Structure formats: C-alpha cells, structure tokens
Amino acid sequence: MRYIRPLSIEDAVGELAKAVGPAAILAGGSDLLVRMKGGFVDPELIVDIKRIGGLSDVTETAEGFRIGAAVPCAVLGENKALKQAWPGVVEAANLIGSKQVQGRCTITGNLCNASPAADSVPAMVAAGARAVVVGPSGKRTIAVEAVPTGPGRTSLAKGEIIEAILLDKRPPHAGDAYLRFIPRTEMDIAVVSAGVNLTLDDKGAIRSARVALGAAAPTVLLVEEAGQVLVGSKLDEDTLERLAKICSGACRPIDDKRGTIEFRRKVAGVLARRAAAIAYKRAGGK
Amino acid sequence: MVEVTLWGSLSAVAGGKARHEIEAKDIRELFRKLAEQYPGIEPWIDRGIAVAIDGTIYRDTWSKELPEGAEIFLLPRLAGG
C-alpha cells in the first residue's frame, strides 16, 4: 500500500490513471477508512487530495458557488452566503454523521460513495447541482444525479476525480429544504429522505420545482412528476397531498435493517410534503 | 422443625411435593437432609440454591441458623448484571 499527497490535480489524475491495483481517493475518509477497516476495500494506492490547490475552498462566482472536493461539510455550515443561498443543501450536508465526521466528510465524497441513503445527494439533485470531473481525457461537467449508477457504483472512469460541485446563483424568491427520517435524532443513516427546491413568481406561485428522494431506490430519485405538480400552485393542502402521493408512488424501496418498504413509501410522501412547506417558506411564500 | 417450601421446578424433583417438614438447625443441615431424602436434589444444590428465611435471601451462608417456626423458601440461585 502506498499513500501519496499530490499537490496538483494533474498529478493526482496521473497517479490514479497509472495505478495497477485498486486505488482510492482520500478527502474526508469517513467512508473510505470505515470500508478499509471492515475489510471491504484494500487499496494499493491512497491519493490524499487535500493538499491540491483550490480543492479545499468554497468560492462564490458570478454563476454561483464552487465547492472544492475536499471541503469538509462543517465548512459549508460556516459559509453564510452559501447557507443563505442554498440552506437545504447545507442542512443536508450538515446532517452527515456527527460533529466529528462533519469536520472531515465532504459532499463530493458523499456523492462518490454512491449510497442510496446519502444525505447531501437528494438536496444537491433538487438544487440542480453539477459535478466538475477531471480525468486523463480532460474536464467535463455533469449533473450530480449522473454520478451514482447503483449502490456503491459511479459513472466515473479510471483516473477521474470530481474536482468540485457547482451550485447556481439564486434568483429571487427561491428556497430549498431537505428532510430525512432517522429513528434517533442524530448519528443515523437516512431511512428515507426528501429534497425540495422551489422558485416562486412575484405573486408567490411556484414557478419551478425539483423534488428528489433518497433511500427510496438504488440511486437517488429525481421525481419530475412531483416537481410538475407543484408548479403553478401556492402549496395548498390539495397540492401537498398530491405531492405526497406522487412521491410515495415513485419509491422503489427495499426492506432492510433500517426500514420496511411500506414505511419508506409512506414517509417519503410525508417528508416531501414537509420539505416543500419549508422550501416554500424560505422562498418567501406564505 | 422447620417448614420448607420448594419452588415449582425443585418440588418436581422432590416427588411433586412443595412443602416439607424438616428437622434442621441451619442451611447446611437442611440441604443434607433434603438430599438424603431426595437424591435428585443433589445436582440442584451443586448448581446453587438460595434460601429465603423469613423473606431474606441467603445464597452462600450455609451456616445460617433456621429459627424455629421460620418461613423457609428455596429458590434458584440467579445471575445478575
């Protein structure tokens, strides 16, 4: 086993591309080290990307926010501008693990771990976040939902690294929210979750909406029909009920140690409804 | 003479009889006489039997005297956390 700490993204990509055995990217390590400890992975090369310039920064640009791949989630929670623009994404990121884990874990890692229950992913998908992928054949920007392809699997090719996550600049009257269900108040993996992102028109009617569900299918679910049902409404009871029904219906969950199919279906609807109400309020709706 | 009551499972070993009149001055003698009368009880004694004398439970003090007319109840010896 080798541990390296490249200083440039090119070096990191180069090392990963030429690695003969299994290689792992280390940012926060909160998934990687657990998997190593459990004997699930045994990488021959560990590439620590935290010393690569720019990867540990959150930058606000004309287009929005650029969140470096090595930025710990705790830092997102401390960034006032980001929190104001994307409170749902930040609250989702800040739900991952404990304070201790917050100091290490990253939303990029959360995305690449490709767990269906990843907290930050439904919020990012609802937010329309994009991932900047750097690899041996250059750079590309893809929708976040295109990254996970199944539990533990991603669309990234050998040698590719996600360098940053991009979030758009917010128009006026916009808000997002993320809710998850866990049996305790902290320290759990989402049994099911929902992210909702809304923009309103000047009259308070929903102009656009994206709804994503977590732990409801093998990968995060972007429920387009749920977004459509919200558009044009002011989030009346009837619309909320329809939203809940659509979300429950869209779920393709499993029975496992964390919850049942029945429970996940029901609660997905409940959470979508509640998250929509929060997002609506954040967007300035009444 | 003391009157000794055995708990359900132990009385099964003692011919289904729960109450026994036994002449015994202390717990040791009580166990000895019970075992003489009902040899099946011996392994139970080895595994541990607690003795309640007027409600107070004794597990190890076999020298404990049995006051005349005392209420004696035999119980299994238990595990704790």
Next chain:
Amino acid sequence: MAGVAVSTTINGDAVEYLCQPDETLLEVLRDRLGLTGAKEGCGTGDCGACSVIVDGRLVCSCLVLGAEAEGRKIETIEGMAHGDQLHPLQQKFLEHAALQCGVCTPGFLIAAKDLLAKNPSPTEEEIRFGLAGNLCRCTGYDKIVRAVQDAANVMKGA
C-alpha cells in the same frame, strides 16, 4: 508496505513518527506514541471515544490516517489540563459526577471543549446535539450536560 514519515505537532510538542499508510491516527497515538487517552470504542466513527482536535476541527482519530497528520496541529486529552491546573470542563465533570465508567470521558471532554470554543453559551439543546457524536452508556447524559453547562458558565466568567 512503505512506511510514511510524519512530522506533526501534538499538544504543542513537535513529534515525528513513522507509520504504515493504512494506520489510523488513533493507532499511532495509542500504539506508537503511548497516548492512550483516546479510546477505540468502535473504529468506525460512531462513538466519539477517540475524539481529537486537528487544526481546530473536532474529528474521530479512528477516521484519520496517521499519514495525514503531516504538518497539522493535534490536541488530545493528554494536553487538556495546563500543568497541574485542570481545564474547567475536567473539573466540572468531576464535580458533577459526569462519568461512571469513564471510558467515554476523554472523547466527551475534547468534544465539549470544541463545542464551547465555537459556542461559549450553548443552550441545553445545542449541547445535546453538539455532543451527539459521543456515546455514553452509563450516565444517560444528564450529568454530562449539566457539567458542560456549568463549565460554560465558569469559562464565561473567567
């Protein structure tokens, strides 16, 4: 496996060590440096007993590689008291009997120190959520929360 040479700072002292690439900071602290105050309760970041502070961030040392400590500043329970002067949190944990078996205590103290550094006047709820990454099986947390509240008051007055 090639060893990794690391220069770091632990509780203010310059420290150098050689570790294996897959060795955790917790293993380095406990097995190489004899700093056994951080405990391994789970090894998966779920109990907080191995909490340390790295560059001002509270982390589980079981989820950090020893190799990553290069150039960092690490604070452990062994550095919490100043000489013979206990940190107010340590003192209040004693006074409130905020420990029974005590194995989670170093992790709680480090986490509580980090909490009060970031939020000197936490509410009960903020303390409870702030310490949710540290498991205690003995106390029911009641006396721990009270000790942190009391320490916060003392530290504000100081």
Next chain:
Amino acid sequence: MNFDPRFSGRKFASVGTRPIRPDGIDKVTGRARYGADFNMAGQLVGRVLRSPHAHAVIKSIDTSKAEKLAGVKAVITAKDLPDLTDGDAAMFDILDNCMARKKALYDGHAVAAVAAIDARIARQALKLIEVEYEVLPHVTDVDEAAHHHAPLINDQVFTEGLEEKPVKPSNITKRTQFGHGDVHKGFAEADFVVERSFKTEQTHQGYIEPHACVASVNPDGTADLWVCTQGHFVYRQHCAQLLGLEASKLRVTSSEIGGGFGGKTHVWAEPVALALSRKAGRPVKLVMTRDEVFRASGPTSATSIDVRIGAKKDGTITAAEATLRYSCGPYAGSWAEIGAMTAFACYKLENVKTVGFEVLVNRPKTAAYRAPSAPMAAFAVESAIDELAHEIGMDAVDFRIKNAAQEGTRASYGPVYGPIGIGPTLEAVKHHPHMKAPLKANQGRGMACGFWFNFGGQTCTDLNIGMDGSVSLAVGTVDVGGSRASLSLVAAEELGIDYSHVKAIVADTSSLGYNDMTDGSRGTFSSSMATISAARNAIKILRERAAQMWDIPVDDVTWEKGHAIAKGEKYGNLSPLSLKEIAAKSGTTGGPIAGHSELVADGAGVSFATHICDIEVDPETGSTRVIRYTVVQDAGKAVHPTYVEGQYQGGAAQGIGWALNEEYIYGKDGRLQNAGFLDYRIPVCSDLPMIDTQILEIPNPNHPYGVRGVGETSIVPPLAAIANAVSNAVGVRMTHIPMSPPRILAALDAEREG
C-alpha cells in the same frame, strides 16, 4: 466472624455526602488505564477467526498456511483448549463458547485464533486459515426455535422440569414454574380479564469499551492476565480451570472497566489469549473489535411472553398468569426462570402462576444484562396491568397502589417480603409534580413499576492504616461506576476520619482473597459491609494501641469520631488520641495497623422502582420523542447520592434505548446485520431529556447502614412505562419491543384502517 450486619439507625457524617471520586482525576486526564491501555514487552497481537455461519459442523481446520506466514507466532483451535471441565456443564459451555469444538453455533462463534507480531499480519493470517464447514439449518427466532419442527441445536437436550421425561430432544432446555394459589379459581372470580402476547427483541449491553486483555503465560505455569472485567476473581477461576493452571499462579489484574452491565461477568476471549500466549511463549494482547463485541459477546434474551391478569370491579387482582419463553443462545441458561420469578414481584396476589421456557437459538450465548430478564417480563406485565386499570376505569397508579406488595406479602416467586419500597415509590409517583404537568397533542404519559432481587456474596477487603494516619482500602469488588468513592465514604464514616484521607483501590487476585464479581447490584452493598467490618476490626486494634500508649485496660477505651477515648473519670487527664496520633506510634506499639474482612454479605434487600415518562409520537411517521422522564427508586441508604442518581439515570437511558430502537437484526441467512453502533442504535445525547430522580430510603434491615443495591432496577420499568405512554398518546397498544418507528406506524395504520 462475629460481625453484626443488622441495621442500626445512626446519624452519618460522611455517608450521604457527595465528594469527588478518588479515581476521577485519572479519568478526566486520560491517564486511567482500561483493558486495551496496557502493554507488555514483546507483546503479540491476538486475533480471532469467527464462523460466518449461524449453524455448521466444523469438518476440518487447516492452519498450516497461517503458521508459515512470517510474523505469526501461534495459531490455536479448540485442540489447544482441551476440555478440562470435568463434567461441569456450565463451564463446558463457556469453553465451547470461547472456541467452537464440533460445531459453530452462531454467526461470530470463534473457531481459531492467531498471535502475530502486528495486527496486519494477524489479520492476514486469519485469511490463510482454511475451515471446512458443513452448513446446517439454523433458527434464530425464539418462537420458531421452540417449535417441534425447528432445527435442533443440540440433540442431547431433553427438556428438564417436565413431569415426564421427554422422549425426543428439543431446543427447550428447561421448564420452570413459580406461584401459589389457584389461578383457575382466581380467574373465575374476575370481572375483567386482560390477555395479551408480547415480544421483545434481543439487545446488547452496549458498553463503550470492547473486551480487551493482555495475557502472559510463563513456561513454569505462572501467568498474568490484565483484563477489563466485572470480576477478576471469577475470571481467574474460569481461566485457571479452562487452561489447567493453578489459580494462585494466575494473577489477574482488573483494569479500569469501560462498562459491563452484566456483559463482562464471564470469560470470552481471555482463555484464548492465555492459550495463544502459552503456545507462542510471549505475552498476547487481544482486543475485540466492535463488530466482534456485537456478534460474539453479551446479548440479552429475545423473548415471547403471554400474560393474563384478572381483577374485580373494585380493582382487586384475583389472578395473574404468565408464560415466558426466553432465548439463551446455543447454550442452556436460566433466563426465563428469572423472568418467571420477577414478573409479578411487585404485586400482592392470591393466585399467581408463571411458567418459563429456556429456548436454544443460533445466536450468541445470552449473558446477564442489568437486572437480567426482568425488563421483558415487566414490559409484558406492566402493559397488561395498565390496560386492565383502563378497562376497570381506575387510575393506573391507584390500581397499582391497591394491589402493591407490602411487608408480609408472599412474593409471587415464593418467600414473604420484609420491609419493601414498592408502595412508597408508587405513593411518591402519585404525588410527583410530573404526574400533573400538562401534555400537548400527540403526547402521552405512562408509568410502570419494576423489581430486582439484588445480591450479596463473597467479599474480601483490606484496610491498612499508614503511619501518617491515612487509610488505604483494598477491595476485591470491581468498581464499575463510582464504588471506590462510596466505599471510601463508608471507611471514613466508620473510622471517624475525613474522606480525603482514604484512598480506595481494586486489588488484584494475588493481593486479596476471593471476591465475587460486581453483578446483581452487589458492589456497594456487599463491599460496604466488608469495609464496615474491616474498619471495625481496625478500630479494635486502634483501641488496643491507645490502651498501650496510655497503659490502661483496652476495655476502658472507646472509639468516637476518629479518636480513642479513655472512659471514666479516673482518666480525666487523658486527652483523646486521634487515629493519626495512634498510627504515628504504631511502629512501637505492635507494628502496622490494619483491619481485614472476609465475609459473605447475604441479606441483600430487594429493590423496587416506579418510573414516569412523557412521550410524543409523530402520527405520520411513527417517530417518538422522550419529553420528560422521572425515576423514583428505593436505595435503602444512598451512600453517595450523586452516583446513586447516576445509576438511576443510566438504567433508565438503557431502558429507553431498548424500548425504542435497540435490537439485534438477523437476516434469513442467520447472520447479524447490525453489528455496529451505526445500526445498533443506543440513545445519543440529543435523544434524551434530563432524567429526574427521586431517591427513597427504606432501610434494608440486613445492612448496618440500611444499604440496598441500586444498580439494576432502573432498567426494569422503562420498556413498559414507554409502551404505556405511547398507548396514552396515540391509542395503540404496542406489544413488540423495540417500538421502532416502522412498528409504531404500522400499528397506527392498522388502527386507522379499523
């Protein structure tokens, strides 16, 4: 020994105060040494290979490749731990549990172990051990295992305790029965009868410190063992017997213990570490991972319980009956028996009958967990009691008060009670402000009672007085949560000196006589008795020395408030001699001054508690939140009230976790799916409110200070108290513990659908 243990009312100077514990400072500075914090020169790392199968014949084990790996110093299997138990069935089970012999009986059962120069090589070596299994059908559910079609875990088991010896083997090892009166007659007299079946899932003690030890065996048969344990003398006995060592040559040092709750009361990995050390000729450190702790140590029983209780319109219970099935893991146990004894212990019953069945399953060997077996029985009984009160139309507290056991009541498990605290805890709850606090929508209040026996047992204590008058107290009872503080208080009280001059330690097995382990809430009860006895023996010597110093007869010397006093007017010119003054002269008055005590502390007073809790239920998700919690419990006498409160709070918190979220989840393959703190969900800080406590002191007549055990009873009521609160909040009666959100939501939906 002419020690008089009877209670005598007295005023206390030290007992009942709340000083800082003597071992505290090491624990807040990180210096305290727990099981894994000790190292020896040349030490190897031990690791255990465990069965991935729930039930399998071990056809062969080939260790040759592992042995050839560079850095591996020993590989052992069951062959290296031959059976020396000589017909002792309980010890054989412990041996087989430490290292599987013919069959692997549960997922996680140890089958081999290695010692290597580091953890990496040890892990590699495990992968090189080739075990050939013949996988057998398995059964993990208690009810399925009790069924006559279930796969047999041990074909030598024929149910004990039946009127006729069964002809076929089964997974039920034993039937036990308790009770008195005639339940048929009693039910015939009842106006109301509640009958229900309940299930509880298996939970783990969840101590934060995994099992850990360092073992060192020398070629001459002497050995050292450093280990976290609730009873190092018991561990010495077990290890000596299983390894064929002479007990006195095996010195066991109890490290600081990072929680036990019953889970560190018998050996698991220690004989393996000793066997590895013996084979390798070097010390071996063996620390379980958290995964191993869950898969292979500890858990309590899963249960299935049927309860039937009948009462008259006026609220008098006429009959009570329960059938209890408890899982034991793959080895015989007496867990249902304890459940059957405790189930109705809170009540005064004319007609009562309980029957227990011990059931073998392919799960880890059941171990004691804080008032073992009592919480599940109380869950079933206290739920039914609440429901019955509701049907009669009586207040739940009044109904319990009306039927509560009292002094002179024949306990449901047999004997007649002395002075007990169930009535007073209920009265205290009835008048507690918590009972009158307003509730909001979706919130409900529940209460429940609990009982535990409490133990005493063999105890050994040395009290040595230094020449400077300070006192060293060496006890054999492991301190799991502050007992060194309470025992120092007791020594200070008895000697009449200040607490700060007493220093208590837990002595190793070579320094003191045998001492039972810290279980059954016996720590402070029994060791305080031995400390009082040792102090009284020391006082006798102090008086003799003072008499020498004054040159007067010892009968004229009394001991008061830390001083020898010459009584009688003729000694008017003799000012009292302090303990310190007498100690200073001890070198010339006969040498060191000490008091020793070896006794059996019997007569532990039974213990009762009543809890109140408020629960809020989210009817859309089944999520619950504990809003408020109050514990009322009888302590007999609280020696160090803060640590008594700590026991109340800790037990309540464990009970809350059990009630709401903790459970072992097995897959269809018989493998444990949640062997970690992520998915075995013990309560975190933000899950709980402050836990209010009220200590009642109804003196135990069999202890000089009136002390009863306090450690365990607090885990007994929460399961039922929370179930009752949920029922009062949202109108569904939960019969399956834990009341996890999916279970509550399913129950609510079933109710809504009619």
